[in-house]
Amino acid sequence: MSGHAIISGGSSGIGLAIARELASSGWRLSLLARDRDRLAASADLLAADGAMAVRVHPVDVADQPALAAAVQEAVAALGPPSLLIAAAGMVVPGHFAELEDAAFTRTMAVNYLGSLHLVRAALPALRRVPGSRIVLLSSGAGLIGLYGYTAYAPTKFAVRGLAEALRSELAPEGIGVSVVFPPDTDTPQLHAERRLRPLATSRIAAGARVQPADAVARAILRGVRRNRFVIAPGWEMAALAWLHSFVGPLLHRFWFDRIIRGCRRQPPAGDVSGITCQPAQDDRIS
Template sequence: MGAAGRTQQPRRPVALITGGSSGIGRALAIRLARDGFDLALLARGIDNLEETRRLVLEQARDAQVNCYPTDVGDAGSVSHSLDALVAEMGPPLWVVLNAGIARPGRFVEQPLGDHLDQMRTNYFGALHVAHAIAPVMAATGHGHLVFVSSGAAFFGIYGYGAYAPSKFAMRGLAEVLRVELAPLGIHVTLAYPPDTDTPQLVEESRSKPAATKEITAGGGLWSADRVAAQIVTGASRRRFLVAPGAQMRLLAHGHSLLSPLLRYYQTRIARKHDR
C-alpha cells in the first residue's frame, strides 16, 4: 500500500516530568506512559533517567521516552532542554513540576547554602520550567501544569525552615497561575503528597532533628505508585487541589483553623528536645 493509503496513527500526547529519575517522578512516568503518554524526563543524572526509561518501557512498550539531563535550578539549562524537547517531540500537553530536595535542620545551625539550594531547586526549578513552557502551551490553546508541593506548604513545621518556604512559594505561584492561565486554556493542579517511600525521604530522614521526627511521626507512609495514581486521577479530572489521604485533605481544607493547635503541639515537643 502506498504512503497515501496508509492509516496514520494518532500522535500520543507528551508529558514532561521534572525529577523524573526516581521516587514519585518515576512512578508518575510509569503511570502516564501506561495511560498513553509519551514522556520527556528531566533530571540531573542521566543514569537514573535511563533507568526510569527502562522501567517505563517494560510496562509501556509503545511509549516514546526521551531523557534530558537538566538542572532545573539553572534557567539556561531548562531553556536548552525545552528547546530540544519541543523540537523533537512537540509541545507537551502535561508538565509535571516534581523536582525537589528536602534537607531539614534547626534554623540556628543550618548553613545558608541549604536554604538557597532548596529554594533554587524546589521553587525556582518549578518557576523556570513553568515560565518557559506556558507560552508554548498558550500558543496551542491547551495544556496542564501539575505542581507537586508538600504538606509543609500549609503551616510552619519545626526543622523545615529551609524547605517549607520553597513549598509555600510554589503554592503561591500555582494559585496565581490557576487564575492567569485559565483564559489561555491551561489548567493547573497543585498536589500535596503525604510522606512517600522514596530515596528522597530516606535522605531527608538523615538530617531530621529529633523534634521534627517526633512531630511528623504517625502520618503513615505511602508508596510512590499509590501517590502517583492519586495525582494522575485528580489532574485528569482537572482538579486544582489533589491531597491524597485523610490527613492531607484535612490540612488542605482546615490548616488555618488547625494552625493554633498544631503550633501548640509543636512547641511542646520542641521545648522537650531543646532544653
C-alpha cells in the same frame, strides 16, 4: 487522556511513579533530572511499561538557560506537551542556626525557581495544546511551617503561591493548574531526609502514614483527570489542605510546641541523627 508529558524529577520517587502510570497509558514522556545513569535506567523501565516514546534531558533545574534549552529540545523531539509536571525537589532538614547559607539558597533555587522557570520555558508550547495542564509539587510543609524545615517550607509556600496566582491567570486561556500536597511518600528523598531530621521533627512526623509512590502518583493523575486545583492524597493531607489556616495554629500551639518542649527536657538519647533538640523559639524569647 494521552499526549506528551514533560516531568522534572521524572527519574525517581513521585515523578518516576507518575511517569510509569502515564507510560502504561501510552504517553510520550520527557524526563528532566541531573543524573544521566538514573535517567537512562528510568527510560528503559518506561519503555518496558509501554511508553510510546521516552526522551531524557540531563539538566539541573536551577540552571535557567540549560532548563529552557532542555524544554525546547523536549518540545522539538516529542511535540508540545499537554502535561507539565514540576516534581524535581530537594530538602535539607536541620536546625535553622546550624544550616549552611547554601541550604537556603540552593533549596529555593531548585524547588521554587526550578518550578517557576520550568513553567515559563514550557508555557508557549502548552498554549498550543487545548486543555493542557501544569502540575506543581508542593508539600504539607507548604501549608504549615514545620520545625526543622526552615530551608524547605518557604520554598513550598512559594510554590503554592505561584500555583494560586498562575491558576487564576491561565484559566481564561484554558490552561489548568494543579498544586499537589503529597503525604510522606516512600521515596529516596524521604529516606534521606529522615536520617537528617532533628529529633523534634521526627517526633512530630511520627504519626504520619507513609504512602507508596505509585499510590500517590495514581491520586495525582486522578486529580489531573478531574481538573482539580488542589490535589491532596490521603485524608490527612486533604484535611490539612482545606483547613490549614484554622488547624495550623492549633497544631503548633497544642501539639507541636508540646513535643518540642518535651524534646528539650529529655536530651536526645534516642536521637540517631546526633543533632540535639533546640529550645522552641517562644521559649528563647521568654
